Structures are given as structure tokens and as C-alpha cells.
Amino acid sequence: MNRTAHAQKKSRSLLQSRRLTAYAFLLPNILGFLVLTLIPIVVAFGLSFLDWDFANPAKYVGLKNFMRLTRDSGFRISLTNTIYYTAVSVPLTIVLALFLAVLLNQKLRGMRLFRTIYFFPEISSMIAVAVVWNMLYHPTMGPINNFLRSIGVANPPGWTASVKWAMPAVILMSVWKQVGYYTVIYLAGLQGIPEHLYEAATIDGANSWQKFKCITLPMLSPTTFLISILLVISSFKVFDQIVIMTDGGPGRATNVLVYYIYYQAFGLFRFGYASAMATVLFAIVLIITIIQFRLENKWVNYSSM
């Protein structure tokens, strides 16, 4: 009796100390998340009901900031632009990353080198990359348009100087920059597909396209699901390349949500209004992610056979 109680007590204290260790290891991350993410989100949500310019006392204005959103042409334009960016860049990145991953998954000499090359843009600084791409895009002296002219395109696009082409230019550059990262995720997924599935298909007389369609794609669907969620979220947050390459222009052609939020907050010092916009952005991303999870069991295949 006494002994069991003692043992229980001992095991409890062991459990407790283990818990403590676990929490201690979690602490730095949780602390960072709390201080740098969760608290600012909550504060921003609160701010969206205020009128505050950083200097004069804040005023409670109820839903005024949200009402204003419905009338603001700047918000409408930046929301449209963000959706445009997301709708084009996400599928493009997924298709390209999958294509590259399949290509790089072959067992050939020098494959490591190619993998490194495609991953390279990912580790380069966005600022440097954006500046270089701006030079490539130069309408009259840039290599891209020089090439286009040399193959007979009489009027090559004005890229970042043109309302029509500025967004495609930014998208193209962003896809190039991020595709390596998602290729690596796909590569990992590809290597997780058991070889025997392909062997069985070969015996059944399937050609490579059929194997790709009926084995690779379904087996990769969890990876595709993960990638599409990551991409949609990061596309809604696009900011750095816009600031460097076009500064939202020409006119408002590349004015995206985060850029507009930044401008309202730090250009005009309307923190309440900017927070309202950020809250709406949060809601949009949340809803899209929820929809994605809802659709998950329609097309994502988790069985390993």
C-alpha cells in the first residue's frame, strides 16, 4: 500500500517533470507566437473599430471603417489585383513545380546540380532578385525585350511600365522565385510513392502518361493540397516584390492588399482603417482555407496503396 502510493507519487512527479521539460522546449516558440503574432492580431482586430492616427487619442467609431471599405475604390482595386495575382500565380506555380519535380526525380548524373539550380532563387534575397528582374524587364534596353524583338515581335510588352503587363511581370518573377521551394516539397512526395505501384502498372501494360495520371497524381494529392494552401496564403500576402518592382504602379495596376494596408497605415497613418482592412484580409484567407479543407476529401488521397 505504502509502496504503491510512493511509486505513484514518484511516477506522477516524473510525469510532471517531463511535462515541464516539454513545455520548456515549447516555450520559446509559443512565446514568439504570442508576442509577435497572436497579440498583434487581436490588437489589430480591436483597432479596426477605432479611429486612430498614432498621435491623437483613439476614438471608437463602431463599424465605420468597415463601411468605408465598401466605398473605397483603392480597396476594391487592390482586392481585385490580389485575386488576380493569386488566381494566376498559384496554379502556375503548382503545375511548374510538379513538372520540375518529375523531371528532377530521374536518376541521372548531375541531377543534384540541377536541383540546386532550381532551388537557388528561393534562397536569394527578394530585394536583389526584384532589382535584377526590373533590369531584365526594361522596355527598351532589357534582355527580355531585346530577345523578343530579335525573334520578330515588333511591339514587345512594356512590362513594369505598362498597366496591362505589370502584374504578369510581377507574377512571372514571383513564380520563378518560389517554384524551387515547392519543387522540393513535390520531390519529397514523389520519393514517398512506393516503387511497386509502378511495377504493377508496367506489368498491366500502362504507358508513362497513364502511370502519371493514375499513380503519381493521386499519390501526390496530399502534397498538392499542402502546397495549394501554403501558396494561397502567401499569395494573399504578396508585398516585397511589388514595392521594389512597381511600387504599386503604374497608376494602381499592381496595388495589392498588403501594399494598400501598408500605405493606409504608414503613409496616411489611419491605423484603424488599415486594421479593418487587415481583418478583412484575414477573414478572406481563413474562408478560402476552410473551403480548401472542406473540399479535401473530394480529391485528396491518403491511402498508401
Add this chain to the structure above:
Amino acid sequence: MKKRLSLVLPVVLLAIIVVFSMGAGAAQTVLKFAVWDFSMSPEYQMVIDAFEAEYPDIKVEVIDIAAAEYPDKMTVMLAAGEEVDVFAVKDFASYSNYLNRNYLTPLNSYVEADGLDLTPYGSAIEYVMHNGQLMGLPYRSDIYVLYYNKDIFDKAGVPYPSNDMTWQEFREIAKKLTSGEGNEKIYGAYFHSWRSQIQCPILLTTDLTLLDGDYDFLRPAYELALAMQNEDKSVMSFAEIRTSNTHYRGLFESGRVGMLWMGTWFIGSLLSDEHDVRWGIAKSPHWPGTNPGSTIAGLTTLAINSKSTKKDAAWKLVSYFGGEKGARIFASRGVLPGLRTREILEIYTSVPGFPEGGAEALETAETEVELPPSPYANAFDKMLSEEHSMIMTGQISLDEGLQNMERRAKEIIEEW
């Protein structure tokens, strides 16, 4: 180990305290002074050195911020309550911003106590008065003039620009000066990508400002600029300037620009930069119906942070920069001071390298500011720049551009 640490620590701390308190000397007041591009403008250091020599009990610590981010960064610093005693106010948009947030200390009591005469600062000082109170003391005041490259004029056999030239004549001359192709092309003139290059000179023909929401008066200015860019090809295209990040300073100093409409701050750069351009200045071209010498003027002031605890010392610095002594140093370095006495102007125009006959080009008739102080100034500035870039890159017609400006101006005011 632990014991040793606990012994060593207090000793080290004590040493640090002793060293620092010795360095600080006897009761010296330290002023924090925020300004942009300090390291690129040696004249500021010269004024500070002279000031510290005269007031040994005050030490000036400079907070140097890059020009492009100065207005935003300053606002954030002031809002965060960072210790800044004196700061430079770069333009009227910033001024309105600081004023609305109560960051500026009214200066009348100091002006009266010192018996400072404000008349030599000219009428532009009205722009930094609020409810009869002076909110900042001008230490620099710039006007726009016309810079020209004498070699390009000589080569084309065209007489140098006169002090009485219309913008139409400007266009004709620019056409004659233009030659060459590609990277060797000599541009007869140059409009930088700032909207003010096109939108501001014509302000002198109207009583409106760019904040009034009526933009039809801009039409002739845009027609001229677009014709020069698209038909005459005598100026570098807006799109090219933007995409290649061209800076007017580099382009003019490499001898590829015949005429440039720019503020007098560029005189200081031309005097101190290394280049081979033989340059001259003339009065700004003018639109029909305005007098020669009518031009755009800007004012740069120093203000005292309303939260500063060292306002008396701060005023000493402000009035030194804006006063006689500071003005002499600025003038001798090719920077046009806010204080415009005959003597100061003489120092300014007799700086070695100052172009002959340049003094006359600095005499002004009517002057106007780019954007008057207003709470909307920042929002208007951005809106006007966006529509400006749309018009200049030919994305929309001039009519559409002007209509957009009017519509968006209304939106800004209604939604404020």
C-alpha cells in the same frame, strides 16, 4: 567560478559607470537632432561644429535617416516618443502631418525673447505659421531654376537660355539640342519622373492649388510634356526613367541633358560633385500671362519636438541653423539659406564655381508652393503621382487622367 563572477561583475560595472560619467563631462546638454542624408551634406556638420564651439555646454547628436524614408520614419519615431529634440521638416506634406499630430512646438515666445526679425525670411514663412504661431524656422529655401549645359548649346549653335523664356520656347530649343541615339543620345531637356516636374510650373497661371480638385489648368502643361516625350523625343520617356531608375543628377552630370528644371539644391550638388559639365542657370521658363522669375519655391524648416525636455537649448540650435551664422555657412557651400539678406546672397553667388550671371536667375517674381500644408497633402500627393504616371506612360488619355484626378480628389475629401 560563480564566486569569481560575482566579484568581477560589480567591478566591471563600476568601471563602466566611471568611464561614462567622465566622458559626459560637467552637465552638458545633449540635443538629439534628426535630419535626412546628413552624411552626404557636409555643410550640416560644419554648422554643428560652429554651434558647439560657440555653446560648449551643448552637444549635438545627429540621427541620420535616408531621404526617401525620412518623412515616414520621422513620424513613427515621434509617435513612439523617441528622444528627438530638433528635427528637420522636409516639405509641407510632412509639416501638415506633424502639425496635426501636435509634434511641433510654437516658437513665437522664443522669437520675441530673442528679438528675431522674420522679414528677411520672405513671405513664404506664412506657410509655417499656424494660428499666428511660427511652428518652424526656415534654414533652407529653394526655388526652381533652369539648369543648362553650355557645351550642348555651343555644339548645336543655340544661344544660352535667357531669363525670360516661355515653356513653348523651351520646347523649341530642346528640339534643336537633341541628337544621337541609344546610350549616347543627348536629350535637349529632361523631365524627372516626379509629378511636380509637369504639374507645378503651371500653378503660377492659376489661383487654384493642386488640392482644390479642379485640374483642367494642367492640360497645357501635360500637352507640352507629352509632345516633347512622344513627338519631339527631346526628353527621356517617363517609362524609361522609371524602369531604369534614372537620376537627374547623374544624367545631367554625365553631359547628356541640355536643360533641366530643378530646385536650387542642385547647385550645391553641381558645385561639390566631380563632373566635366560646364553649366549655367537661368530663371525658370514661364507660361504666358506670368512674369519671368515666377517660380515654385520650397521651404525647409527646423522644428522643436513638442515633447522635448530641452527646448531652450533646442531653440539655440534652431536659431543658429536658421539665423545669420548658419546661413553664412550654408550659403558658402552652395545651399540657399532661408534667411535672404543681401549679404547672404552675395556669399552664395560668389562661391567658387558659381555660374556667371547666376545671381540674376535667383531673383523671383511671384512664387507658389508645390502643395500647400493640408491634412490631405499626403493622400493627394500619392493620388496625383499615380495618375501622373498613367498619363505619362500613355496608359490613359490626358482627358481620362484629368477626370480621374478630379473624381479621386472628391473621394479623398469625402472619405476623410
